[in-house]
Amino acid sequence: METLQQLEEKLKIQLIQQLNLAEIKPENIVSDAPLFGDGGLGLDSIDALEIIVLIEKNYGLKIVNSEKVKEIFYSVRTLADHIYQNQKP
Amino acid sequence: MIHEVYINGTGCISAQETFDRNWFFGKIRNPEKNFLPVNEDLFKNAIPANVSRRMSKMVRMGVASAMSAMKDSGIEKLNAIVAGTGNGCFEDSLKFLKSLVENDEKLLSPATFIQSTHNTVAAQIALLLKCNEYNFTYVHRGFSFESALEDAVLQIEENKNNNILVGGIDEIPVAYLELIESAGWLKKEINAENYFSDISDGMMAGEGSAFFLLSGIKSPSTYAQVRNIKTIYNPPDAAELQLAVKKFLSDSQLSLSEIDGVILGLSGDVQSDAKIKFLTGNFFENNLQLSFKNFFGESPIAVSFAFWMAANMIRKKEIPRALCLNDTVIKEPRTILICNQYRDKNYSLILLSKC
Amino acid sequence: MPQKVFVTGMGIISAIGNNTSQNLKSLLETVPGISDIEILETVHKKKFKAGEIKYSNRQLAELANCNAENFTRTALLGMIAAKEAANHAKIKDFSDDKMGFISSTTVAGMCLTELKYPDFLHSKINGSFIELNDCGDSTECIADFLGIKNNITTISTACSSSANAIMHASRLIRMGKLNRAIAGGTDVLSKFTLNGFHSLQILDENWCRPFDENRKGLNLGEGAAYLVLESEEEINKNVKKVICEIKGCGNANDAYHQTASSPEGTGAFLAMQAAIQTAGIKPEEINYINAHGTGTSNNDLTEGVALKKIFGKNIPAFSSTKSYTGHTLAAAGAVEAVFSILALNNGMVIPNLNFSDPVSELGIVPEKKITRQDLKYVLSNSFGFGGNCSSLIFGKV
Numbered sequence: 001m002e003t004l005q006q007l008e009e010k011l012k013i014q015l016i017q018q019l020n021l022a023e024i025k026p027e028n029i030v031s032d033a034p035l036f037g038d039g040g041l042g043l044d045s046i047d048a049l050e051i052i053v054l055i056e057k058n059y060g061l062k063i064v065n066s067e068k069v070k071e072i073f074y075s076v077r078t079l080a081d082h083i084y085q086n087q088k089p
Numbered sequence: 090m091i092h093e094v095y096i097n098g099t100g101c102i103s104a105q106e107t108f109d110r111n112w113f114f115g116k117i118r119n120p121e122k123n124f125l126p127v128n129e130d131l132f133k134n135a136i137p138a139n140v141s142r143r144m145s146k147m148v149r150m151g152v153a154s155a156m157s158a159m160k161d162s163g164i165e166k167l168n169a170i171v172a173g174t175g176n177g178c179f180e181d182s183l184k185f186l187k188s189l190v191e192n193d194e195k196l197l198s199p200a201t202f203i204q205s206t207h208n209t210v211a212a213q214i215a216l217l218l219k220c221n222e223y224n225f226t227y228v229h230r231g232f233s234f235e236s237a238l239e240d241a242v243l244q245i246e247e248n249k250n251n252n253i254l255v256g257g258i259d260e261i262p263v264a265y266l267e268l269i270e271s272a273g274w275l276k277k278e279i280n281a282e283n284y285f286s287d288i289s290d291g292m293m294a295g296e297g298s299a300f301f302l303l304s305g306i307k308s309p310s311t312y313a314q315v316r317n318i319k320t321i322y323n324p325p326d327a328a329e330l331q332l333a334v335k336k337f338l339s340d341s342q343l344s345l346s347e348i349d350g351v352i353l354g355l356s357g358d359v360q361s362d363a364k365i366k367f368l369t370g371n372f373f374e375n376n377l378q379l380s381f382k383n384f385f386g387e388s389p390i391a392v393s394f395a396f397w398m399a400a401n402m403i404r405k406k407e408i409p410r411a412l413c414l415n416d417t418v419i420k421e422p423r424t425i426l427i428c429n430q431y432r433d434k435n436y437s438l439i440l441l442s443k444c
Numbered sequence: 445m446p447q448k449v450f451v452t453g454m455g456i457i458s459a460i461g462n463n464t465s466q467n468l469k470s471l472l473e474t475v476p477g478i479s480d481i482e483i484l485e486t487v488h489k490k491k492f493k494a495g496e497i498k499y500s501n502r503q504l505a506e507l508a509n510c511n512a513e514n515f516t517r518t519a520l521l522g523m524i525a526a527k528e529a530a531n532h533a534k535i536k537d538f539s540d541d542k543m544g545f546i547s548s549t550t551v552a553g554m555c556l557t558e559l560k561y562p563d564f565l566h567s568k569i570n571g572s573f574i575e576l577n578d579c580g581d582s583t584e585c586i587a588d589f590l591g592i593k594n595n596i597t598t599i600s601t602a603c604s605s606s607a608n609a610i611m612h613a614s615r616l617i618r619m620g621k622l623n624r625a626i627a628g629g630t631d632v633l634s635k636f637t638l639n640g641f642h643s644l645q646i647l648d649e650n651w652c653r654p655f656d657e658n659r660k661g662l663n664l665g666e667g668a669a670y671l672v673l674e675s676e677e678e679i680n681k682n683v684k685k686v687i688c689e690i691k692g693c694g695n696a697n698d699a700y701h702q703t704a705s706s707p708e709g710t711g712a713f714l715a716m717q718a719a720i721q722t723a724g725i726k727p728e729e730i731n732y733i734n735a736h737g738t739g740t741s742n743n744d745l746t747e748g749v750a751l752k753k754i755f756g757k758n759i760p761a762f763s764s765t766k767s768y769t770g771h772t773l774a775a776a777g778a779v780e781a782v783f784s785i786l787a788l789n790n791g792m793v794i795p796n797l798n799f800s801d802p803v804s805e806l807g808i809v810p811e812k813k814i815t816r817q818d819l820k821y822v823l824s825n826s827f828g829f830g831g832n833c834s835s836l837i838f839g840k841v
Contacts, residue, residue, distance in 0.1 A: 023138040042139065045704055049199040049644060057196050064645075170697075176578055177600065182554070183561075186636060190562045194487045194639050202640035203702050203829065207550065207579065207600035212830025215697040221714055224697040224832055225608060228552075229598040230580035236597040243615060268564065268571030322587070322596050389578075434584070 175389020231431020295386015665770020694718025737764020
């Protein structure tokens with residue numbers, strides 16, 4: 001089973017593909033930097049919905065767009081953490 | 090007839106190098122297939138990457154040509170954005186539809202759905218310019234650009250200080266090309282050297298975007314003025330079309346001899362071209378006749394390229410030989426008539442003149 | 445000299461009726477049309493409710509008295525509603541040079557394309573169905589059906605489309621370019637839009653709850669509605685019965701985000717302000733607002749914020765009628781124009797169904813019951829994706 005770090009690296013590649021972040025490389029994404037808003041990658045609410053689709057497609061995890069989403073989607077690390085904790089074996 | 094509506098800025102992205110302001114039918118890209126795509130390298134750096142990441146080619150073309158027109162005019166504050174598109178953001182529509190079909194209505198991309206709405210280009214321009222003003226998108230086939238133009242003219246007639254950004258955009262994504270090819274809309278082969286001597290069915294598809302800054306006030310960047318516009322829906326025969334053209338000229342207080350050039354919307358498809366072809370021999374025979382769809386291809390908004398051509402011809406006082414279908418010689422084009430058709434249903438007449 | 449613009453005819457087909465009087469009856473009897481999806485074939489059939497018109501395309505074609513094979517569902521709905529409007533206005537000459545037709549749609553022919561595309565992808569059929577796909581198709585079908593020959597066009601600005609069609613037609617008449625126009629829109633339920641809105645997670649699996657604290661999203665709907673607009677001069681010439689006046693209109697862009705509205709409700713505020721200004725009236729003269737009120741978390745909050753900005757503490761009676769018809773997308777502006785005019789002329793405020801608790805950030809309460817009162821001016825809002833915000837004001841005559 002892959003480590004949390006491996007999962008983080010995989011997620012970075014998937015995020016770049018799904019969200020069309022053409023100019024960004026995986027090594028440019030800091031794992032614990034905020035994904036949303038001006039401070040981080042600058043993603044918006046449409047990207048949040050795209051990430052929900054990505055997670056369900058690749059990890060079989062359904063995430064409902066509620067207040068909890070803000071915590072789970074804070075950074076690549078929190079996202080990876082959530083998947084790691086909840087992924088079906 | 091229209092009074093005091095000026096074209097103060099242009100921005101055009103097409104199969105030719107129209108984005109480069111120094112280009113005017115010097116090096117011409119000839120069609121090889123029945124489709125003339127836009128080469129994105131020609132306007133690659135026009136939009137920052139973080140903004141363009143979600144944009145389809147259609148939106149990138151629309152935004153880039155709109156920004157180019159704004160820059161050309163020197164205007165910073167707009168009073169309206171009015172766009173015209175026949176097919177809307179079709180690449181994203183077909184992408185969403187294909188995904189819907191293949192994934193049995195599950196796990197679909199929200200970004201693709203949002204980008205497929207027809208008014209995405211006008212909305213995106215407003216977003217980038219932080220423009221809260223009037224924002225309309227017309228989506229009526231071969232009248233899309235003309236409707237947008239008529240709207241812009243209305244607003245200038247209401248208030249001549251209005252600066253209106255108006256344009257046409259249409260894309261031909263591969264998925265759409267496959268559909269229209271199988272439906273028999275396209276030519277089987279292209280004869281680039283003698284495009285209009287080929288008597289066959291089918292047109293050559295094209296794509297692109299042309300935006301214009303219109304105002305009721307002349308400026309140092311003024312190209313020409315818009316004198317009159319008329320749409321003609323589904324004329325039953327060439328005689329009806331001819332009557333409509335006569336009435337249009339009369340409304341414009343012009344005689345045929347005062348028209349320095351007629352830009353004809355011949356597409357290369359024998360059936361669609363028939364009525365205009367008739368006029369070339371029986372009405373416009375003494376006028377200089379010009380073509381444009383052999384350079385730009387056919388699309389619902391192809392007429393916006395003719396508009397761009399006419400504005401530039403008037404400003405540059407130049408008629409590139411490559412555009413001419415007959416040998417009539419005109420020294421300086423002052424008044425140009427565009428006579429367009431789209432799929433033999435949507436006909437339009439647009440008159441531009443020197444100011 | 446700008447002409448005044450009046451409404452002389454209306455036509456509508458929606459989930460609550462096939463014509464104006466049936467729609468009025470449903471409104472008066474508080475009978476909503478949102479139910480389980482029966483006709484649209486979708487895997488989400490049992491999951492979502494919608495304002496579906498319970499007629500197959502064949503049945504709609506019978507209503508329109510034409511051949512179902514040649515028309516999309518979008519065109520059929522439009523033909524039915526536009527015909528009713530034209531009859532109501534007793535139009536005699538459709539081919540007149542100063543008569544126009546301005547329609548609108550977002551789904552257009554996608555309702556047909558989505559059925560045919562799988563077969564095309566498997567090389568079973570050719571692509572000729574694409575001829576009916578674009579927005580102009582239904583417009584030309586309706587124009588041909590009625591015999592309108594000039595000044596034809598189509599607008600598509602998402603959910604504000606038909607409000608904008610009415611606005612554009614009004615402008616053309618006011619400025620003397622046209623004497624008469626039929627304006628409105630048509631949209632149908634489709635797998636494309638159902639799945640699209642589902643991917644945005646803004647659909648309610650139950651009945652939508654506009655302006656309620658616990659609202660979960662919208663119900664989609666389908667329908668078509670058209671108004672016949674005429675200049676004052678034209679009406680006097682033909683001694684026509686006038687239904688109401690198009691008193692004011694405004695369109696503005698939120699310029700904030702592709703789908704979400706700005707927290708300040710900028711676009712909505714500017715559109716309403718422009719409508720009130722062009723009407724030459726004061727905000728306090730508005731008696732009833734037919735809100736956009738989709739039932740989504742974002743719209744109802746931002747629309748409420750904008751209402752408070754315009755009207756302060758004195759927001760007039762307001763409601764969303766989307767709890768009756770669902771959100772009819774492009775047709776919403778025109779459908780709700782008809783409802784606004786029915787409210788105006790019947791002296792009634794239409795209730796906002798499924799409401800319990802006000803949005804905590806707003807504290808505003810829509811009308812919960814049919815309220816009889818003299819109405820002089822009614823404001824109708826329609827806000828669409830791409831930040832496109834439109835407001836219309838109808839005046840009693």
